[in-house]
Amino acid sequence: MPKSKATKKFEKNHLKDTLEKRKEAKKFKLREQAKLKRKARNAQDNEKAEPLASEVQKGSKHGEEDANGNPFGEMSVDDFFQGGFEIPAMDDPKDAQKRKEPAPKTGKRKRSAEKETKGSGSSEESEGEKAGSADIESSEGEDDHKEQLEALAKNDPEFYKYLKDNDAELLDFDEDVDLGDLQLSDDEEEDTEGPNKKRKANGKIPKGKDGELTKSMVKNWKSAMVGQHSLAAMKEVIMAFRAAAHLNETDGAKYKYSISSPDAYHELLVVALKHVPEVLQHHLPVKDVSSGKARVPTNTQAFKTLNPTIRSHTMAVVHLMSTLSDASTLKMTLSSLLPIVPYIQIHKKLVREVVKAVTTVWSTPSTAEATRIAAFLVLRRLVVIGDAVIKEVVLKSAYQGLVKGTRTTSMHTIAGINLMKNSAAELFGLDPDIGYTTGFTFIRQLAIHLRSSITNTSKESYKQVYNWQYIHSLDFWSRVLSAHCTSLSEAVSGGESPLRPLVYPVTQVTLGAMRLIPTAQYFPLRFQLVRALLRLSRATGTYIPLAASLYEVLNSAEMRKAPKQSTLRPLDFELEIRAPKTYLKTRVYQDGIGEQVVELMSEFFVLWSKNIAFPELALPVVVMLKRWYKDASGARKKSGPAQTAQDLLMKDRGNKNGKVNSSVHLLIQKLEANSRWIEERRAKVEFAPNNRSQVDAFLKDVDWEKTPLGAFVDGQRKGREEKTKMIQLARQQDKDKKRNEVDDDDEIVEEAGVQEEDDEEMIDMDDELPDEDVDEDEDEDEGEEMESESE
Known part of the structure; x- marks a missing residue:
C-alpha cells in the first residue's frame, strides 16, 4: 500500500525528532525501573539484617559464623561495602575476648531491639547514635587497616600489585592524613549515608558551599597528580573541568562542582589541560612506531577502566573550544588535545566531533596564526596515526573548512588563507592514495559547477564560478599537486606520485574557468x-x-x-x-x-x-x-612627401x-x-x-x-x-597611526570625563554653602557695582 502524503511529510519533518524522544523516554524509564529495583533490594536486605541485629543485642557472639560456615552470614551488599572492605579474621582468643567486651557508653554500634520497640515506631536513628557509630567504625578501621593490607598481600598478591602500580594512594596509609583533601564522586555521595553525612557536617571533607570549587582544592589535586600521578585526583579534576566547560549555561544540567571564583577557574583549566595528559601517559603509555603510528594497549584492564574518563574529558575539551575567544587559552586547549588523540581512535563518533571543532578553529578568519598552527598539528596527528576512515574524515573536513574560510578576501585575511591552503596541502600529501580519491571527488565537483555555468544561460549562472571560494579552491589544488608531484619528491618515494593523474583535470577546469567571461x-x-x-x-x-x-x-x-x-x-x-x-x-x-x-x-x-x-x-x-x-x-610611414588618410588613422x-x-x-x-x-x-x-x-x-x-x-x-x-x-x-x-589616534581620543575622553566630575563636585560644594556666606557674597558684589557706577 503506498504511503499517504501525511505519512511522507511526517517522515521528512518529524520522524527523526520523534525517534529521539522515544529513545530518551525509554532511557528514563529504564533508569526509573533500575532505581525501584535497587530500593526494593535494599529494603529486602535491611529486613534480613534486622534479625541479625536483634541476635547480636541479645548476646550472640559478634564473630560467630552461620550454619554453613559463611563469616558474612546474611549481610547485605550495602552493609558489606559500608564496612570498609573489612576482612574477618580467623578465630583468635584475643579477638574473641575483645568481642565479648561491652562497647563504650558514648557510642553503641547498634541499637537494641528493645529500644526499637519502645520508640514511636519509627526506624530512624538519632544523630548522636550515628555519630557514635561513625567514631567507633573509623577508629577500628584505623587500627586494623595495616593488618588487612598485609593479609591482602599474602592472600591475593596479584590484586595487591595492581593496586600498588595503579593507585598507590590506597596503600599509602597514614593515620595523620588530612581527609579534608579527599572528595567523593557523585555515586559515592548518593549512596553514602550516616557517618559520612556527619563527617561533612564536622568539616573533615570540605567541599565548599554546595560543592563550591576552591583554589586550594585544585592545588591539592595538582600536587597529587604531579607527585603521585593519582588517578583519583585526575578523575576529580575532570569532573570539575566538565562543570567549568559548561559554566553559565542554562540547559538545566547538574554537576558535582560549582565555580564562582575566577582564580579557581583559571587554575582548574591549567591543571586539567596540562596535567591530565601526563597522568594518562603514565598509566597508559603510548608506543610510537617507526612508521609514525601510535599504539595504545586497548585490551588491558587499565584502558577499559579509564576509557569512560578519557571520553568525558575529551568531550569537555571540545565543548570548551566552542566557548573560548582568548587566543592563548585556545592554543593551550588545542595543545592539550594533541597527546589525547591516540586514546580516542576507537571512538569514531567522538573523533568526528573533535575534527569538526578543531577545523572550525583552524578555518576561522579571526583566529590568530599561532592558534591555527596548533589546530593544524592536531589534524596532522589524526592523519598520521589514524586509519583510512579517520584520514578521509580529516581531509574532507579540512577542505570544507578551507572553502568556508575563504568567503571574503582582503589584505587582512590573505595571510591566514595562504596558511590554510599550505597546511591543508600538506595533509593531502601524508597519504597520497586517500588524498587522490578525496581530491578527485572535489575536483569533479568543481567541474560540475563549471559545466552548469556554461550550459545555463541565465545572467546569474556565472556567479557560482566567479567567486573567491571557487578561485581559492582551484589555487589550493594547484598547491597540493605542486607540493607532492615534483621530480624530487617522486625520486625520494621511488615512483610517480598517486596525485599526478589529477594534474590534467585541474588544468582543464582552471582553463575553462579562466575563459568563461x-x-x-x-x-x-x-x-x-x-x-x-x-x-x-x-x-x-x-x-x-x-x-x-x-x-x-x-x-x-x-x-x-x-x-x-x-x-x-x-x-x-x-x-x-x-x-x-x-x-x-x-x-x-x-x-x-x-x-x-x-x-x-x-x-x-x-x-x-x-x-x-x-x-x-x-x-x-x-x-x-x-x-x-x-x-x-x-x-606610420616615415617616407613620402605627404601623410595619407591611413597614416592619420593609424596615428x-x-x-x-x-x-x-x-x-x-x-x-x-x-x-x-x-x-x-x-x-x-x-x-x-x-x-x-x-x-x-x-x-x-x-x-x-x-x-x-x-x-x-x-x-x-x-x-x-x-x-x-x-x-x-x-x-x-x-x-x-598607517595601522600604528590609527591606533595612536584612537589612544589619543580615549585620553581626551577620559580627561573630559574627569573635568566633568570636577565641575559636578564644585557645583555640589556651592549648593552646600550656608546662607550667611551667600549673603556676604551678594553684599560684596553689590558694593563693587556701586563703586564702578560712581567712578
Whole structure:
C-alpha cells in the first residue's frame, strides 16, 4: 500500500525528532525501573539484617559464623561495602575476648531491639547514635587497616600489585592524613549515608558551599597528580573541568562542582589541560612506531577502566573550544588535545566531533596564526596515526573548512588563507592514495559547477564560478599537486606520485574557468588563475599553454584604445578578482593590466628558457606582440612627401600609453635575445631530435638566471619584492597611526570625563554653602557695582 502524503511529510519533518524522544523516554524509564529495583533490594536486605541485629543485642557472639560456615552470614551488599572492605579474621582468643567486651557508653554500634520497640515506631536513628557509630567504625578501621593490607598481600598478591602500580594512594596509609583533601564522586555521595553525612557536617571533607570549587582544592589535586600521578585526583579534576566547560549555561544540567571564583577557574583549566595528559601517559603509555603510528594497549584492564574518563574529558575539551575567544587559552586547549588523540581512535563518533571543532578553529578568519598552527598539528596527528576512515574524515573536513574560510578576501585575511591552503596541502600529501580519491571527488565537483555555468544561460549562472571560494579552491589544488608531484619528491618515494593523474583535470577546469567571461572587468580573476597554473607547471614540469590567454588580454579593447585620466589609486591584483566599474577605461587600470601581462608572460617563458625548442615556442608570440606594438604605438610611414588618410588613422588608433608599450617592447627584445642564445648553443650539439635523453639533458648544468630572459625575470622579481616590502611598511605605519589616534581620543575622553566630575563636585560644594556666606557674597558684589557706577 503506498504511503499517504501525511505519512511522507511526517517522515521528512518529524520522524527523526520523534525517534529521539522515544529513545530518551525509554532511557528514563529504564533508569526509573533500575532505581525501584535497587530500593526494593535494599529494603529486602535491611529486613534480613534486622534479625541479625536483634541476635547480636541479645548476646550472640559478634564473630560467630552461620550454619554453613559463611563469616558474612546474611549481610547485605550495602552493609558489606559500608564496612570498609573489612576482612574477618580467623578465630583468635584475643579477638574473641575483645568481642565479648561491652562497647563504650558514648557510642553503641547498634541499637537494641528493645529500644526499637519502645520508640514511636519509627526506624530512624538519632544523630548522636550515628555519630557514635561513625567514631567507633573509623577508629577500628584505623587500627586494623595495616593488618588487612598485609593479609591482602599474602592472600591475593596479584590484586595487591595492581593496586600498588595503579593507585598507590590506597596503600599509602597514614593515620595523620588530612581527609579534608579527599572528595567523593557523585555515586559515592548518593549512596553514602550516616557517618559520612556527619563527617561533612564536622568539616573533615570540605567541599565548599554546595560543592563550591576552591583554589586550594585544585592545588591539592595538582600536587597529587604531579607527585603521585593519582588517578583519583585526575578523575576529580575532570569532573570539575566538565562543570567549568559548561559554566553559565542554562540547559538545566547538574554537576558535582560549582565555580564562582575566577582564580579557581583559571587554575582548574591549567591543571586539567596540562596535567591530565601526563597522568594518562603514565598509566597508559603510548608506543610510537617507526612508521609514525601510535599504539595504545586497548585490551588491558587499565584502558577499559579509564576509557569512560578519557571520553568525558575529551568531550569537555571540545565543548570548551566552542566557548573560548582568548587566543592563548585556545592554543593551550588545542595543545592539550594533541597527546589525547591516540586514546580516542576507537571512538569514531567522538573523533568526528573533535575534527569538526578543531577545523572550525583552524578555518576561522579571526583566529590568530599561532592558534591555527596548533589546530593544524592536531589534524596532522589524526592523519598520521589514524586509519583510512579517520584520514578521509580529516581531509574532507579540512577542505570544507578551507572553502568556508575563504568567503571574503582582503589584505587582512590573505595571510591566514595562504596558511590554510599550505597546511591543508600538506595533509593531502601524508597519504597520497586517500588524498587522490578525496581530491578527485572535489575536483569533479568543481567541474560540475563549471559545466552548469556554461550550459545555463541565465545572467546569474556565472556567479557560482566567479567567486573567491571557487578561485581559492582551484589555487589550493594547484598547491597540493605542486607540493607532492615534483621530480624530487617522486625520486625520494621511488615512483610517480598517486596525485599526478589529477594534474590534467585541474588544468582543464582552471582553463575553462579562466575563459568563461572574457571581459575586462574579470581580468584580475584571469591573472589569479594564470598564477596557479604557472605554479603547477613549474613544479610538475608540465607544459600548459598560457601565452594565448595572456595575449587575449593584451589584444582586448581595454588595451588598444587610449585611456582616460583618473586619480584612482592602483588596483591590487592579488586581492581582487573583479575590477570596479570606475576603473574601466582608465589610465591606472591600463597600466596595471600591462604590468601583469608582461610579468606573467615573462614568468611563463622563463620556465622553458633552457629548452632546446625555445625559439620555435617563442616565435609565434613574438610575431603577435610585434604586431600589437605597432598598432598600439600608432606607427606610420616615415617616407613620402605627404601623410595619407591611413597614416592619420593609424596615428589616432594607438593607446597613447608609452609605459605599457615600452614594457611590451622590452619583453620582445628579451625573447628574441634568448632565442638567439639557444640557437647558438643548439648549433653545437651532435645528437638528433629523436634522442630524448640528450634533448632533456640540454643545458641542464646551466642556471636559468644566466639566460638572457632569466636575468631579466630575476631583476623584475627583486624589484617587485622591494615594492611589496615598501607597501607592507606603509600599511603597518598607517595601522600604528590609527591606533595612536584612537589612544589619543580615549585620553581626551577620559580627561573630559574627569573635568566633568570636577565641575559636578564644585557645583555640589556651592549648593552646600550656608546662607550667611551667600549673603556676604551678594553684599560684596553689590558694593563693587556701586563703586564702578560712581567712578
